[in-house]
Amino acid sequence: MKILQTLLLALCTLLSVHATTQTCGGSVNCTCDLSKYNSSVKPPSPTINCTNGVMTVYISKCQLEKSLFNTSNLALLNNTDPDCTSTDYLVDGEVQVGFHNPMSSTKCGNRLQVNATYAIYTNILHIYPEQHPVMTRNNATANLTCIYPLTYHTALNITLKPVSGNTDISVPGVTGTLTVYMTVYTDAQFSQPVTDSTTLTVEQTVYIEVVMPELDANQFNIKVLRIYATPGATDPGAGQVYNLTSGPDGCPDPTYGVGLISVINNGNGSSARYSMSVFQITNQIFLNLYSDITICNTTCAVNCNQKIGKSYTPESVATVNVALVAESDPTSGATGRFSTSWTLVSLISLLIAKFM
Known part of the structure; x- marks a missing residue:
């Protein structure tokens, strides 16, 4: 014993x-x-x-x-x-x-x-x-x-599946991390995330959220500066870039972003939210979405119809991205793999200069 x-x-x-x-x-x-x-x-x-x-x-x-x-x-x-x-x-x-x-x-x-x-x-x-x-x-x-x-320079590159990724941000001198998530949802309540079994069709409305869950919401706000897309698995620094928003406030690009993407809220909480019509880039199956963000220690709420305060572009930002696949829906009026309107957008987009 x-x-x-x-x-x-x-x-x-x-x-x-x-x-x-x-x-x-x-x-x-x-x-x-x-x-x-x-x-x-x-x-x-x-x-x-x-x-x-x-x-x-x-x-x-x-x-x-x-x-x-x-x-x-x-x-x-x-x-x-x-x-x-x-x-x-x-x-x-x-x-x-x-x-x-x-x-x-x-x-x-x-x-x-x-x-x-x-x-x-x-x-x-x-x-x-x-x-x-x-x-x-x-x-x-x-x-x-x-x-x-308050500002970061980092990149998160993930494949189509899953569509939600994260990146740990190192703080110089101290062992500290904050995590940025970018997720796509199919419902306006932001409760149904896109998964590997979700089918997206051209012209379907999806909902994009960029969030830092550990952010002290009483002191800071997250602000999207820009949302942009690249075809296939192309890195933004190496290929064509399509700007869905323009300027430092993350508002729809007047060239072709109006009607394609809309701001739900930006710069007034620990998350920023957008709605977007699913589209394709000509001759491409995959679509990569990117967002550049910064953190504000004062209110930096965005009103895209009327500017609030003075806009600024930080020296460095955090960049996150998700990858999507869109399929055409024969019942929606789409021609082939594209709707008529987005085919025109894609052709025009091929002419714009790379913006990085």
């Missing part, structure tokens, strides 16, 4: 070593062996990770205890919200006190600073010594920072 208990204990220890992160919750695997640590008059430095709109902070519980700091009284600037309190975790075999702080200016006492290029969230971790008759440690603080750029 003792041999079985020993084997089970060894197995549990082995599993705990290989577990990347788990909450302690009183587990014997989360107790500290203080003999492995050296005492210090200063607390250890925390590790910070900024990912998916959350600031994750870990600080060694065992090192804090060895150095006579209170591990049950760590606090951010505001710890009244349950989301802002600490929890003990086992991270790569070491016990850590952890915080998972949502990146919002209304959470955990976060402070937000915005300049021309970056949004900077800051907070402070307060660390207090253990209470003894003779105090040998000072109170300590650690400054916590997550930095997110």
Whole structure:
């Protein structure tokens, strides 16, 4: 029986070593062996990770205890919200006190600073010594920072199936990412995404959404600057580009975009939405749609009938794309694989210069 208990204990220890992160919750695997640590008059430095709109902070519980700091009284600037309190975790075999702080200016006492290029969230971790008759440690603080750029230069290239893709955007100097999605739907409620089994026909109306789900909607807005198409698998920098919108506000291009694409909302939330009539490019089966986007830290809502404020084009933007296949519908009045109107559009489009 003792041999079985020993084997089970060894197995549990082995599993705990290989577990990347788990909450302690009183587990014997989360107790500290203080003999492995050296005492210090200063607390250890925390590790910070900024990912998916959350600031994750870990600080060694065992090192804090060895150095006579209170591990049950760590606090951010505001710890009244349950989301802002600490929890003990086992991270790569070491016990850590952890915080998972949502990146919002209304959470955990976060402070937000915005300049021309970056949004900077800051907070402070307060660390207090253990209470003894003779105090040998000072109170300590650690400054916590997550930095997110307001503009991006990246590209997402995906094939027809699936039509929804994403790209991770690296933040210089800090481990932080935001993800941009571009998805095509068949309904105005944006609830039925186009999949590999969806048949699209020329002149059918589809609905395009570009979204950053982790974006702090209380502080920022996503704005589409331009939507454009390329034939087949052609990269925008290497072939013909057809602009569905023109100017820096993502409004329909007056040459042929009017009646083809319409703005539903742009620049007033964490997503931008368009409706579009499905079309084909002459002699091509595939159609790649691209959108260039930027993030505004003030309102940048677009009214394509009347300009609002001063438009501008950022130095760098994020680019996402989806690929579509359109088929002709004999009942819609289309001739061959094209409707008459879109055949004319395609022929005219072949004459326009590449715009990149």
